[in-house]
Amino acid sequence: MFKDKKVVFSGVQPSGMLTLGNYLGAIKNFSAFSDEYHCYYCVVDMHAITVRQNPAELRRRTYDTLALYMACGLDPEKNVLFVQSHVPAHAELGWILDCYTMFGELSRMTQFKDKSAKNADNINAGLFTYPSLMAADILLYQTEMVPVGNDQKQHLELARDIANRFNGVYGDTFVVPDPYIAKTSARIMSLAEPTKKMSKSDENENAVIRILDDKDTVIRKFKRAVTDSGCEVCRGEGKEGIENLMSIYSAVTGKSFEDIEAEFAGRGYGDFKLAVGETVADSLAGVRSEFARLSADKKYLEDVMAEGAGEAARAAQRTMSKVRRKLGFIEPKRG
Ligand code: AQP
Numbered sequence: 001m002f003k004d005k006k007v008v009f010s011g012v013q014p015s016g017m018l019t020l021g022n023y024l025g026a027i028k029n030f031s032a033f034s035d036e037y038h039c040y041y042c043v044v045d046m047h048a049i050t051v052r053q054n055p056a057e058l059r060r061r062t063y064d065t066l067a068l069y070m071a072c073g074l075d076p077e078k079n080v081l082f083v084q085s086h087v088p089a090h091a092e093l094g095w096i097l098d099c100y101t102m103f104g105e106l107s108r109m110t111q112f113k114d115k116s117a118k119n120a121d122n123i124n125a126g127l128f129t130y131p132s133l134m135a136a137d138i139l140l141y142q143t144e145m146v147p148v149g150n151d152q153k154q155h156l157e158l159a160r161d162i163a164n165r166f167n168g169v170y171g172d173t174f175v176v177p178d179p180y181i182a183k184t185s186a187r188i189m190s191l192a193e194p195t196k197k198m199s200k201s202d203e204n205e206n207a208v209i210r211i212l213d214d215k216d217t218v219i220r221k222f223k224r225a226v227t228d229s230g231c232e233v234c235r236g237e238g239k240e241g242i243e244n245l246m247s248i249y250s251a252v253t254g255k256s257f258e259d260i261e262a263e264f265a266g267r268g269y270g271d272f273k274l275a276v277g278e279t280v281a282d283s284l285a286g287v288r289s290e291f292a293r294l295s296a297d298k299k300y301l302e303d304v305m306a307e308g309a310g311e312a313a314r315a316a317q318r319t320m321s322k323v324r325r326k327l328g329f330i331e332p333k334r335g
Helices: 020-033 056-069 088-098 102-107 111-119 126-138 151-170 216-225 242-251 257-263 268-295 300-328
Strands: 007-012 037-042 079-083 145-147 178-180
Touching: 007 020, 007 126, 020 037, 020 056, 020 145, 020 151, 020 242, 020 268, 037 088, 037 300, 056 079, 056 268, 056 300, 079 300, 088 126, 088 300, 102 126, 111 126, 111 151, 151 178, 178 300, 216 268, 242 257, 242 268, 268 300
Parallel strands: 007 037, 007 145, 037 079, 145 178
Antiparallel strands: none
């Protein structure tokens, strides 16, 4: 499929119905790379089980996430779309990289601290070593660039450190990846608590816009969004709620913050919230209808998964042969 192109890799966990944060911070940017790069986009189900999942829901969300990738514009002819657990090399390299990742480094990861606080009864080893599996996901494909939201920046820096450490011991093995972080949509905040990131696993439905929410729901959630007691649409101390809505509106329309301030000068929050709601809902309408079409065809989704896993596994094997050789493992004879 690809020749002489640099590699892009990214993934999304099927840990809930995807949010506007996942869309604007990550998926919406994926298709921009499809022509110039070899793109691997993965549904990272192995990461999702670091938090307890209902098996039937995990299975359904894995299909749904793949369908959403395509509904958001990822053409399986131009991108390798696959499911992480279908390519066992992720787990294999994940273990190897665990042995090149320091306890102190993992202890400093803010996502581990946040998720341990949220899941105090299930602080498992996988939650702790999540970043070395994520490094494996990326390094397996000799990835140059990783489009992610701002919350993944720290994990990506660790992936770079792990790659450099391994390369330092064994000589050039892995490409050292760079993050690609969109400017205005890098961190979409919760509509209920605008100092907190919008997360798909948030239990408060009013805090989260789901990509598949219908128009009325989107508008209702934006109308309820927590703001402040003022009325001016602008950034400033204590205006995190309005700033979040401005970032969302800017990401969807391409307008600058100055243009948005001018457009809503003297019009109050009600008007602004309605405009954000309508604009977001309209921008997602095409994704919703395409998702409905694709998700009805399970056989097609399974064909895409199988094709993607085959292609990904071949690329992953090239890296694994190199890694095994460098480590001193005996390459197994293939029968
Ligand atoms: N609020 C956000 N703003 C911008 N980008 C975001 N991303 C997530 N939330 C926001 C980006 O979406 C991609 C996929 O995320 P993930 O599935 O790997 O897990 P996450 O970062 O932990 O996302 P969630 O929604 O918060 O999931 P849960 O609730 O399961 O933990 C990543 O590129 C991420 O940066």
